[in-house]
Amino acid sequence: MPAVRATNLYKVFGRRAPKAVELLSDGRHRDQIKELDVTAAVIDVSFEVEPGEIFVVMGLSGSGKSTLIRMLNGLLPPTSGSVEIDGSDITKLSSRNLRAVRSEKISMVFQHFALFPHRTVLENAAYGLEVRGIAREERHQKAMHALSLVGLGGWENHVPQQLSGGMQQRVGLARALTADTDIILMDEAFSALDPLIRRDMQAQLLELQATLGKTIVFITHDLNEAMRLGDRICVLRDGRVAQIGTAEEILNDPANDYVAQFVEDVDRTRVLTASSVMEPPIPVINPGHGPRAALRTIRENQTTVAFVVQRDRRLVGLVSENAIGEAVRTGAADLNGTVETTIERVHPDTPIAELFQQAATSPYPLAVVDDEGRLVGVIPRITLLAALAPPENGEGEAAQGEQEADPPSEEPPPADEPRTDEQNEEETR
Amino acid sequence: MNAYTWLTPFPPRLPIGDAFEAFNRWLKSNFAPVFDVIGDTISWLVNLLSSFLTEPQAAQLTFIAAGIIAAALVRPHRLPTLITTGVVLALYIGQWLFGLGNLIVNQLPAPLFLWAMGLFGQDYVDANLVIALGFLIALVVIAAVKQTALRRAAVVGGGWLAVILLGWLAFPAVPDLIADSTAMLMVLLLSALALVVAGWKLSLFSVIALTVIVGIGQWENAMSTLSLVLVASLIAVVIAIPIGILAAYNAVVSRIVKPVLDLMQTMPAFVYLIPAIFFFSLGAVPGVVATVIFAMPPGVRLTELGIRQIDKELVEAGEAFGAPTGKILTGIQLPLALSTIMAGVNQVIMLGLSMVVIAGMVGAGGLGSQVYQGISRNDGALGFEGGIAVVILAVFLDRLTAAITSNSPQARAERSAAS
Ligand SMILES: Nc1ncnc2c1ncn2[C@@H]1O[C@H](COP(=O)(O)OP(=O)(O)O)[C@@H](O)[C@H]1O
Numbered sequence A: 001m002p003a004v005r006a007t008n009l010y011k012v013f014g015r016r017a018p019k020a021v022e023l024l025s026d027g028r029h030r031d032q033i034k035e036l037d038v039t040a041a042v043i044d045v046s047f048e049v050e051p052g053e054i055f056v057v058m059g060l061s062g063s064g065k066s067t068l069i070r071m072l073n074g075l076l077p078p079t080s081g082s083v084e085i086d087g088s089d090i091t092k093l094s095s096r097n098l099r100a101v102r103s104e105k106i107s108m109v110f111q112h113f114a115l116f117p118h119r120t121v122l123e124n125a126a127y128g129l130e131v132r133g134i135a136r137e138e139r140h141q142k143a144m145h146a147l148s149l150v151g152l153g154g155w156e157n158h159v160p161q162q163l164s165g166g167m168q169q170r171v172g173l174a175r176a177l178t179a180d181t182d183i184i185l186m187d188e189a190f191s192a193l194d195p196l197i198r199r200d201m202q203a204q205l206l207e208l209q210a211t212l213g214k215t216i217v218f219i220t221h222d223l224n225e226a227m228r229l230g231d232r233i234c235v236l237r238d239g240r241v242a243q244i245g246t247a248e249e250i251l252n253d254p255a256n257d258y259v260a261q262f263v264e265d266v267d268r269t270r271v272l273t274a275s276s277v278m279e280p281p282i283p284v285i286n287p288g289h290g291p292r293a294a295l296r297t298i299r300e301n302q303t304t305v306a307f308v309v310q311r312d313r314r315l316v317g318l319v320s321e322n323a324i325g326e327a328v329r330t331g332a333a334d335l336n337g338t339v340e341t342t343i344e345r346v347h348p349d350t351p352i353a354e355l356f357q358q359a360a361t362s363p364y365p366l367a368v369v370d371d372e373g374r375l376v377g378v379i380p381r382i383t384l385l386a387a388l389a390p391p392e393n394g395e396g397e398a399a400q401g402e403q404e405a406d407p408p409s410e411e412p413p414p415a416d417e418p419r420t421d422e423q424n425e426e427e428t429r
Numbered sequence B: 001m002n003a004y005t006w007l008t009p010f011p012p013r014l015p016i017g018d019a020f021e022a023f024n025r026w027l028k029s030n031f032a033p034v035f036d037v038i039g040d041t042i043s044w045l046v047n048l049l050s051s052f053l054t055e056p057q058a059a060q061l062t063f064i065a066a067g068i069i070a071a072a073l074v075r076p077h078r079l080p081t082l083i084t085t086g087v088v089l090a091l092y093i094g095q096w097l098f099g100l101g102n103l104i105v106n107q108l109p110a111p112l113f114l115w116a117m118g119l120f121g122q123d124y125v126d127a128n129l130v131i132a133l134g135f136l137i138a139l140v141v142i143a144a145v146k147q148t149a150l151r152r153a154a155v156v157g158g159g160w161l162a163v164i165l166l167g168w169l170a171f172p173a174v175p176d177l178i179a180d181s182t183a184m185l186m187v188l189l190l191s192a193l194a195l196v197v198a199g200w201k202l203s204l205f206s207v208i209a210l211t212v213i214v215g216i217g218q219w220e221n222a223m224s225t226l227s228l229v230l231v232a233s234l235i236a237v238v239i240a241i242p243i244g245i246l247a248a249y250n251a252v253v254s255r256i257v258k259p260v261l262d263l264m265q266t267m268p269a270f271v272y273l274i275p276a277i278f279f280f281s282l283g284a285v286p287g288v289v290a291t292v293i294f295a296m297p298p299g300v301r302l303t304e305l306g307i308r309q310i311d312k313e314l315v316e317a318g319e320a321f322g323a324p325t326g327k328i329l330t331g332i333q334l335p336l337a338l339s340t341i342m343a344g345v346n347q348v349i350m351l352g353l354s355m356v357v358i359a360g361m362v363g364a365g366g367l368g369s370q371v372y373q374g375i376s377r378n379d380g381a382l383g384f385e386g387g388i389a390v391v392i393l394a395v396f397l398d399r400l401t402a403a404i405t406s407n408s409p410q411a412r413a414e415r416s417a418a419s
């Protein structure tokens, strides 16, 4: 059962909303119903968010993102359509039951933090539990735990205005975590932060997500952020869904020109991972083969190297045409001594931005190796360069390799932006 | 004969004034008991306050001291504090209804009181004072046992002791030096209030300026005016804030309230006096009623503004975590609107002061009647002295409420952020 399911959601502001929904459901663009004097903010949006997923809704300003996310917790009632949380339709709940759902199942993080200025950091973080009527001791203890999770231990007795933007948003995050709901809605939660702090927060969110396994609906207008965080991304355009898919699907297989244009200048090297550009590992040879057999395999495939893998596809190393030719000439019985075992290995989830260095120093294609040490693909240098060019109208690299739907979400924070205590100190100034 | 005689000239004479009169008469004849209750309550409040301000009783001072300590204790030790307060209130009601306190005092051994009676030169025991003393002592004991709010209890208790000793021992001992000892005691008390709320500058001003009022012989009038203003402002605020909240929540209410407030504020102040006298006859009550109507609008407006100007995201945050409307109002909107609301209260008090002077014309008493007498007898000196006293009161009240405003949670948070 999906954690969140939106079905044919519409939100139209204005008196003649029902009429507008009727016209819009026939496929009209929102500019075509100007005469009704309504604002169609969200039009026929359907999606499902699985438990534990980070689902990103991305679109330009005014595309209806905030309106959409506010319908997910009932802050705005939809004009038409339904929202199901854990299988129950919240659009049909009484206001009392709706409040119960909000305090027990969904919490929210806001663009401008929305911290209560007259409460301390601790009281802010404990707010959700206070509303639920949890005793003071217990809620403060849980709030302290959440604050330490987001790295704000020791700040609990300050008031929000004493904190920098990044720290304030961590309080916002701690408030959502303390409420201990399975679902967290984040409306442009990092958009008001400086780029460096923003990256920092993204990394922290991914880290937290890896341990806590929340279901997160994350709103952003920043494609790079969407690509970095989202297990799946929903691109909104003028209130309608333009495409829903993984970062790679959207990059490599844009559903239409709009999405294609949108993703044109995304930093592809940070979004695409080794698995999305790698090629099938051909040819491979078995370590039991003799040099002659190996040489034949290499020649048949018209290459200069072959990867040596065991029967269970675990990578042993690589042999080059030259080395084997030498071995054949000296009449060696097996490949021992010919196999280079110190070749570059990369994980399928590594962003390709981090592959260039290795590719540049290695004379051979990079071997893509999974957690068990099995060879899953190879990346010749030329492929790496080709990946940088945007696909031409929806084709391109999509054809290459198997499209593993591996999100970039588990990538470690890039080395150029270490989170140090020093930096945190600076944020407070 | 002209064929058009059945036509009245345009515009016809509209009987708006008469309609208003008729409406008032209808109101009075149908709701006379309501107006009686309102009038009695107002005059009871005004008398209570002005008698306290001019002749403070030991029982009243003791009760106030106990009240301050109770307020400090009620959060950390809800139960014992509430029980004590409840018992005391029950005793007071018993005393008020059938002299319960006197009964109890009579049961207690006489030597317990003889010493105190001798010390203060009293020939009877005031049961109210005994109850208040018991209240104060109980709370000080709670504070001492629980080790909380000890400092506050000590300061208030010590201050109370000093006041009693000053008022009943020191001042009478030097009658040649201090002419009006109760007035000077009150000057010191008000200055102490200023010290606590607004700091030493206003406190110093109060000592000097209020002594000037005593010196020009306007103390009683000033205190009478002060009690009129405070009662009128209290009523105005109690009515204004809920209306302001409604107007902030509901666009229709807001649209209806706005023109009504405009009308109330622009109508010449004197006009309110006429129906007020009609309903409540001469005296303090019509003055207070007219003042309430005249002074209320900024209270409503600034309450509405204060709530409306709160960041929408903050209210949404409350909603998003499932808080019910009441909790959002009391936990988010009112605290954050407090400084704006207090600015409104400040304006209510200032308008109230200006109106109370006008109300002197209908026999509300106080400084207003002094000024009015000055005008009618062409007595410039009297008018000027009354005016000076009004100005001093105005400054005192303005700075005091302004200081309360800057003590609001929002302002405190901002200040600590700046530090
Ligand atoms: N309460 C409202 N009344 C009327 N129009 C609104 C309201 N809220 C949002 N809109 C309109 O809906 C559209 C989508 O807004 P929003 O959801 O805030 O977009 P985004 O968050 O993507 O920037 C905008 O055109 C906005 O003006």
Ligand SMILES: [Mg+2]
Pocket (backbone or CB within 6 Å): A065, A066, A067, A188
């Ligand atoms: Mg938005």
